Amino acid sequence: MTSIQNKLKHSQKRIAQAAKNASREPQEINLLAVSKTKPISDIVEAYQEGQRLFGENYVQEAEIKIRALKETYADIEWHFIGPLQSNKTKTVSQLFHWVHTLDREKIATRLSEQRPDTLPPLNVCIQVNIGKEITKSGVQCNEIITLAKHISTLPNIQLRGLMAIPSANVDEQKARLELAQLHSSFIALKQLYPQIDTLSVGMSQDLELAIEYGSTLVRIGSAIFGARKNKKET
Incomplete structure (x- = not known):
């Protein structure tokens, strides 16, 4: 068994234990393997251990990987988890199954218009800037419903939930407050749109803390693939 497969098993055990500690079922939580900046061979190793959900941040890098793996590994589910510029929406709408970083009506409209009719609707999550950090993208909690209403009018995308990156380097109390607010927003959104089922955090x-506060999808990269190289999208 490879190092990646060992690390993937360890991450799965962490998720299962965290679910147990939170009185939840492990199958309620999906593991998204974040493979950005990593070679195709790493994805294949994780796939051989049963991993099917992979997250990518950079459109050009992701396009190469998706096209290379499309035939042999057709059951991979690709999630876009990086900042999305208007000039990249067409490629993302054609290649990915999910977008986690939707925070503007303009981007939502473009994704819907550019999604091929031959494909099922693109699953999307609204990105929430839960820590109100000026360096992060995302809507504020009081803006979620407005964006959700717009998304609900678009035919080729399907709102599935919320995504957030909590503030870094904060004490546990602040982290818990942010996650609690995010979970409350998730529950409120679900009451309006019953198809909502994904809290990506x-x-x-x-x-472990995210699962305690209702996460249904955790994004794990370095704990599976090792440290990443810094990369700037071109």
Whole structure:
């Protein structure tokens, strides 16, 4: 068994234990393997261990991987989890199954217009700037419903939930307050739109706390694939 497969098993065990500690079922939480900046061979190794959900941040890099793996590994589910510029929406709408970083009506409209009719609706999550950090994208909690209403009018995208990256380097009390507010917003959104089922929050360093506060999808990269190289989208 490879190092990646061992690390993937360990991450799965962490999720299962965190679910148990939170009185939840492990199958309620999906693991998204974040493969950005990593070679195709790493994705294949994780796939051989049963992993099917992969997250990418950079459109050009992701396009190469998706096209290379499309035939042999057709059951991979691709999630776009990076900042999305208007000039990249067409490629994303054609290649990905999910977008986690939707925070503008303009981007939502473009994704819907550019999604091929031959494909099922693109699953999307609204990104929430839960810590109100000026360096992060995302809507504020009081803006979620307005954006959700707009998304609900678009034929080729399907709102599935919320995504957030909690503030870094904060004490546990602040982290808990942010996650509690995010979970409350998720529940409120679900009451309006019954199809809502995804709370995308939690990464390698904080997945246990995120699962305690209702996460249904954790995004794990370094704990599976090792440290990443810095990369700037071109």
